[in-house]
Amino acid sequence: MYLFISGAEIFVVLVIVVMLFGADKLPEIARGLGKGMRQIKDATNDIKREIKNSAEKNDIDIxxxxxxxxxxxxxxxxxxxxxxxxxxxxxxxxxxxxxxxxxxx
Missing domain, CATH: 1.20.5 (Single alpha-helices involved in coiled-coils or other helix-helix interfaces)
Structure with missing residues (x-):
C-alpha cells in the first residue's frame, strides 16, 4: 500500500482530522493540499526542464x-x-x- 499505511491507519487519521477541524473544513483542507501538490509538481517539472535545457545548451548528454x-x-x-x-x-x-x-x- 502507499507509504506502508493500512486501511485502518488511514481511517484513524481521517477520524482525528474530522475531530480536530470539523467536517465543514475538510473540503478547504483538501483543496489546499491539492494546490500544494500541484505547485510542487509544477516546480519539479520546471527544474527538470531547466536542467534539460541547460544540458542541451552546453552539449551535455543527460x-x-x-x-x-x-x-x-x-x-x-x-x-x-x-x-x-x-x-x-x-x-x-x-x-x-x-x-x-x-x-x-
Missing amino acids: DIASNIRKEINKVTDNFEDLSDPVKKAKDTIVDEITGPIKRNK
Missing part, C-alpha cells in the same frame, strides 16, 4: 541510461560473435563423440 544500455548491447553482441565459433566446435565434438554411440545401438 540520457546516461540509454547510453549504458547501448554499450551493454554492443558488448553482448560482441560476446555472442566470439562465443558462436566455440559453441559450433563444441557441438561438432559432441556429435563426433556421440555419433558412434548412437550408431551402435
Whole structure:
C-alpha cells in the first residue's frame, strides 16, 4: 500500500482530522493540499526542464541510461560473435563423440 499505511491507519487519521477541524473544513483542507501538490509538481517539472535545457545548451548528454544500455548491447553482441565459433566446435565434438554411440545401438 502507499507509504506502508493500512486501511485502518488511514481511517484513524481521517477520524482525528474530522475531530480536530470539523467536517465543514475538510473540503478547504483538501483543496489546499491539492494546490500544494500541484505547485510542487509544477516546480519539479520546471527544474527538470531547466536542467534539460541547460544540458542541451552546453552539449551535455543527460540520457546516461540509454547510453549504458547501448554499450551493454554492443558488448553482448560482441560476446555472442566470439562465443558462436566455440559453441559450433563444441557441438561438432559432441556429435563426433556421440555419433558412434548412437550408431551402435
